[in-house]
Amino acid sequence: MASSNPSSRTFTTLAVPDSMSRKVQVTGKGTPNLTTIVKQYFPDMPREPAQKSTIAFAFDIDGVLVKGKEPLPGASETIRLLQRLKIPYIFLTNGGGLTEKDHAAKVSARLDVDIDPDQFVQSHSPFHDLVPIYRNRRILVVGGEGNQIRNVAEAYGFNDVVTSSDLFVEWKNCHPFPELTAQHHSAHGRPTPDLRTKEIAAILVWSSSRDWCIDLQVMHDLLLSCGGVFGKKSSKAGDVELPNNGYLQDNQPKLYFSNPDFNWVTEYHQPRFAQGAFRECLEGLWRYSTKGEAKLECTSIGKPSETTYTYGERMLKAFHEKMYRSQNMEDGSGGGGPPAIKTVYMIGDNPDSDIVGANTYKSRMGAVWNSILVETGVYQAGTEPSHQPTYHAKNVADAVRLALDKEGYGDSLGKRIWMRVIQGKEVYDNEGRANKGDGDNSCNKKKRVLQDRINTAESIEAMLPQFGKLKLPAR
Numbered sequence: 001m002a003s004s005n006p007s008s009r010t011f012t013t014l015a016v017p018d019s020m021s022r023k024v025q026v027t028g029k030g031t032p033n034l035t036t037i038v039k040q041y042f043p044d045m046p047r048e049p050a051q052k053s054t055i056a057f058a059f060d061i062d063g064v065l066v067k068g069k070e071p072l073p074g075a076s077e078t079i080r081l082l083q084r085l086k087i088p089y090i091f092l093t094n095g096g097g098l099t100e101k102d103h104a105a106k107v108s109a110r111l112d113v114d115i116d117p118d119q120f121v122q123s124h125s126p127f128h129d130l131v132p133i134y135r136n137r138r139i140l141v142v143g144g145e146g147n148q149i150r151n152v153a154e155a156y157g158f159n160d161v162v163t164s165s166d167l168f169v170e171w172k173n174c175h176p177f178p179e180l181t182a183q184h185h186s187a188h189g190r191p192t193p194d195l196r197t198k199e200i201a202a203i204l205v206w207s208s209s210r211d212w213c214i215d216l217q218v219m220h221d222l223l224l225s226c227g228g229v230f231g232k233k234s235s236k237a238g239d240v241e242l243p244n245n246g247y248l249q250d251n252q253p254k255l256y257f258s259n260p261d262f263n264w265v266t267e268y269h270q271p272r273f274a275q276g277a278f279r280e281c282l283e284g285l286w287r288y289s290t291k292g293e294a295k296l297e298c299t300s301i302g303k304p305s306e307t308t309y310t311y312g313e314r315m316l317k318a319f320h321e322k323m324y325r326s327q328n329m330e331d332g333s334g335g336g337g338p339p340a341i342k343t344v345y346m347i348g349d350n351p352d353s354d355i356v357g358a359n360t361y362k363s364r365m366g367a368v369w370n371s372i373l374v375e376t377g378v379y380q381a382g383t384e385p386s387h388q389p390t391y392h393a394k395n396v397a398d399a400v401r402l403a404l405d406k407e408g409y410g411d412s413l414g415k416r417i418w419m420r421v422i423q424g425k426e427v428y429d430n431e432g433r434a435n436k437g438d439g440d441n442s443c444n445k446k447k448r449v450l451q452d453r454i455n456t457a458e459s460i461e462a463m464l465p466q467f468g469k470l471k472l473p474a475r
C-alpha cells in the first residue's frame with residue numbers, strides 16, 4: 001500500500017463507487033493533494049453524514065477479542081473500524097474483579113484501542129444498582145484475593161464492606177481448615193469493632209472465591225444466622241410452622257451471585273471451575289443441611305441473565321447518546337438526540353451465555369437482538385451448539401462484516417470512509433504522519449497509523465468488491 005522509501009511518490013488504492021469513477025487529470029502547480037483532486041472531479045460528493053447509526057454491537061471479550069492475554073487476529077482492527085464509522089458498541093463480559101475503569105484500561109492496552117469505561121459491562125456491573133440499597137449497610141463481599149474486591153466495592157460506593165478475612169481475624173477458629181490460607185487472611189483481614197453485633201445485610205459474590213473452604217463456611221453460617229449477625233444462630237430454622245420451614249425467615253442477608261458460568265477457559269487444556277461451580281457447592285451444602293426442605297433464595301446476575309442484558313442495553317443507549325453529543329459538538333451540527341438503536345448484534349463464543357442471553361432478551365428499547373457465534377473460543381467449529389445463534393462467523397472481524405453487510409451498510413460505509421479520505425482524516429504519508437500538530441511522532445504511533453491506513457483500505461476492498469478503483473496519491 002505504501003512504499004518504505006520516503007522520497008518516492010506513493011500511491012494507495014482505495015475503492016470508490018463506479019458511478020463516481022472518472023478519469024483523473026490533475027491540473028495546477030505541484031503535487032495535488034486528495035482534497036484538490038476530489039473537489040475538482042467529484043463536486044457532487046455528499047458531505048460525510050453525521051452519525052446516524054441505528055445498529056449497535058455488544059462484544060464478549062474472552063474468546064472473541066482476546067485469548068488469555070493476547071488479542072485475537074482482527075480484533076483491534078474491527079474495533080477501530082466501528083470507531084471510525086461511529087457505530088456504538090459495548091463490551092459485555094462475565095469477567096470482573098476490577099472497576100470498569102481499570103478493566104477497560106487493561107483490555108484497551110491489550111487491544112491497543114481506546115475504550116471508554118462507560119462501554120464496559122462486567123458480570124458485577126449491575127451491582128452498581130444495589131448501592132442505593134446497601135450504601136451504608138454492611139455487606140460481605142466474596143471473591144478475589146487480598147482486598148481487591150473490597151476496594152472495588154468501595155469504589156462502587158458501598159461504605160461498609162467486610163470480607164471472610166475480617167471474620168477470620170475476629171474468630172480464628174471460624175475457618176475449619178486454616179492451615180494453608182491463614183497467613184493470607186491474617187495479612188488482609190481488618191479488625192472490625194462491631195463485627196460481633198452488627199448485622200450483615202447482604203452477601204455479594206463478585207468474583208471466583210480463592211478459598212472455598214472459609215467462604216462456603218461463613219456464607220452458610222450467615223444464611224442460618226439470626227438477623228445476619230455472624231456467630232449468632234437463628235432459632236427459627238427448621239420450624240415447620242413457618243414458611244420455607246423457618247429457613248431464611250430471620251432477616252438473614254440477601255444473597256447475590258454475579259456470574260453463573262460453571263467453568264471457564266484458561267491456558268490449561270481443560271475447562272476450570274468458575275463461580276457457577278462455587279454456587280452449586282453452596283446449594284449442595286444448603287440442600288444437605290436443610291434436608292432438602294428449604295429453598296435457597298438468591299439473585300444471580302451475569303450473562304445470560306435478563307438483569308445483565310437489561311443493564312447492558314441501558315449502558316449501550318447511554319453511550320450512544322454520549323457519542324452522538326460529542327460528535328455533534330465536533331461537527332457543530334446542532335442538538336437533538338440520536339436515532340433509536342434498532343438492531344443490536346451480540347458477538348460471543350459461548351452458546352450457553354452470550355448466545356442464549358441475546359436470543360431470549362426482550363429489549364427495553366424496542367431493538368432486535370441478534371446473536372453471532374464465533375469459533376475462536378469456547379464453541380468448537382463443526383459441533384452442534386447448545387443454543388443456535390442467529391448467525392455463525394469464523395471470528396469477530398467476519399462477524400462485524402457480516403452484520404454490516406446484513407444491515408446494508410456497504411454503500412454508506414464506503415461513502416463515509418471515502419469522505420474521511422477526502423477530508424484528509426484517513427490519509428497518511430508513507431512515514432505514517434497522520435496526526436499533524438498532536439506532538440506525538442513516535443515510531444510506534446507511526447507504525448500503528450500506517451497499519452490503520454492499510455486496514456482501512458483492506459476493509460473497503462474486502463467489503464465492497466462491487467466498487468471500482470481509483471489510484472490516489474498519498475499526501
Ligand SMILES: [Mg+2]
Binds near residue numbers: 348378
Ligand atoms: Mg467468551
